[in-house]
Amino acid sequence: MNDEIKLNCPVPIGDHATVQLAHGGGGRMMKNLIEGIFLPAFGESSSSPTTGGGTGRASGTRTLQPPVPHDAAVLPVPGTGGASGTQSGTRLAFTTDSFVVNPLFFPGGDIGELAVYGTVNDLAMAGAVPAWLSAGFLLEEGFSLELLRRIVESMAAAARAAGVRIVTGDTKVVDRGKADGVFINTSGIGWVPEGVEISPERVEPGDVILLSGDLGRHGMAVMSVREGLRFESDLESDCAPLAGLVEAMLAAGGTEVHCLRDLTRGGLAAALNEIASDARAGIEIDESAVPVTEPVASACELLGLDPLYVANEGRLVAFVSPASADRVLAAMHAHPAAIGPVRIGVVTDAHTGLVELCGPFGPGRILDLLSGEQMPRIC
């Protein structure tokens, strides 16, 4: 490192001066990292979203969004009417995600599939129809070219399955020992259909919370390989594209679909906490309604993990108006990407910002954000 670097006083982010694994876990420490370092630098205009035209070139950018992981920015395309402040112009969704999963191949998927579906799903959660992806490969010297070919072919197949095109790419190689085989970044562009408005800000008391399927498969499939557990045949990742499901839900619920979130790092708990916080709403979840399969439950018990915090790669929660809930749930049931969808809770105007688990005997424990995550390098 350049010896000209002069360190100022160390800046504790949650009492740390260096990066911890938990900073990448989707929990409280990642939130602190984003709010402590990224937002002050990149999000400076987020408090005055209508002044975005000030920098000249980027005059189309009116809704600067903070760099929140697993979120897509929705931006008006200049010259299509979107800049006038109405919703009538063409709106683009833009998102990015890096993938560092270990191992690269796991039951039910691999890093290539994950890299495509992860970004496709982030676009879908903004209500966008995914269109184009970029692919940035970071390779370690000595990595097998045959494995690389398999991963690339898996990405191509996943892109076909999700109806997107990989249109631009980049490859960098670092010396042996300075990476771990292959890391992949995908960024994606999609189009938000007219009238679609998906955002935590639209969540309101009374909204019904729908979950698209059983929890914890992806995290436990990866962990089963890493820990050498031998129930892999029963434990496959749920890794799947969700854009088609979202399209079906929007067709059924229209503007009554208020908010969507896929359940990745930090699992259902992280997703609900983020939305409760962003929407300034209370959330009540019926714990007994949340589906967890027997193999996932057993593996979680064995490893001392809570399935509510385990990562998924093919599940979403939806916040919909009470009037539309049955319609949207029926549309989910009819779509193959929803595996036993259920109603799991409601939004309340009590305990703002908190997620409460309710059991058969009424309200119970608060479902909090973890500090970090239970399992690093799950995606």
Added chain:
Amino acid sequence: MNDEIKLNCPVPIGDHATVQLAHGGGGRMMKNLIEGIFLPAFGESSSSPTTGGGTGRASGTRTLQPPVPHDAAVLPVPGTGGASGTQSGTRLAFTTDSFVVNPLFFPGGDIGELAVYGTVNDLAMAGAVPAWLSAGFLLEEGFSLELLRRIVESMAAAARAAGVRIVTGDTKVVDRGKADGVFINTSGIGWVPEGVEISPERVEPGDVILLSGDLGRHGMAVMSVREGLRFESDLESDCAPLAGLVEAMLAAGGTEVHCLRDLTRGGLAAALNEIASDARAGIEIDESAVPVTEPVASACELLGLDPLYVANEGRLVAFVSPASADRVLAAMHAHPAAIGPVRIGVVTDAHTGLVELCGPFGPGRILDLLSGEQMPRIC
């Protein structure tokens, strides 16, 4: 690694079964990697660019471009007239780049600046006005949060200087020893103004080749730190945004500006060879016209490097019609991002696909692609 993985016969890419540093160098081995692995998987429709509507969702995608590093895909925005095959619709440029430079801070810049300007410049080389960037951080456990803050602030300043917004982001953390401090991916979106058509396919015999400034500063600035050479004060990276310069050149030359390329990995030699190959044209360069400063020349001599192959981060070549060359060159002279711009050569209909260096005594040696690159992890 999952022991279920079964390797088929190893696939030699330039006689290698594993990734070599040279696969990331911008030379022949990277070309082989792209043509051997990425294009067969991702570029399947590139030979039939008008059939892109077949996959339904991505029906706006008509010009699928192969994932060539340091290149932006230009894509029509659906519903704006671009899908009809004319150039009248809104066109978007999309590109991605990962940054792994070592050291992270070097004379004249740092990885954050590089990550912003590199992607801004890739957009500009498609004639696009850069608008939005994503930022994907890949952090090694134990990396200093104070250094991360400095890098992020440098990115924010660079984005302001280039007139773009960082609108979405992602952070992943990998365990100690599995990365090298910080890697950054930026992807970018820009808008291609109506009538602008920048492409190697537009290069034709007689075109004049203009270079925007002296060569080799970025590569030698990085190498000077890595090799512990003590002439750093004279050797600063040329790292700079080029979008404003391109705008000025297009204002002066209009459609007479045929092709643009920034000189990154593999330097001037790689850029010219790529264009000669893609344009199926011959290129003749007057070696004595190519500016190299004394500190760069000395450092190159000391390290046994050829400045024509050394990476730059703030230089471009332009292929323009003979009639417009003086006008475009004058516009370059008037812009601060061009540092002593010059005419360095012409396009011929002889020796198709080759770059020939001409000296005072006429034609001389062929300027070939290197196999890899002289210096890994320069960007």
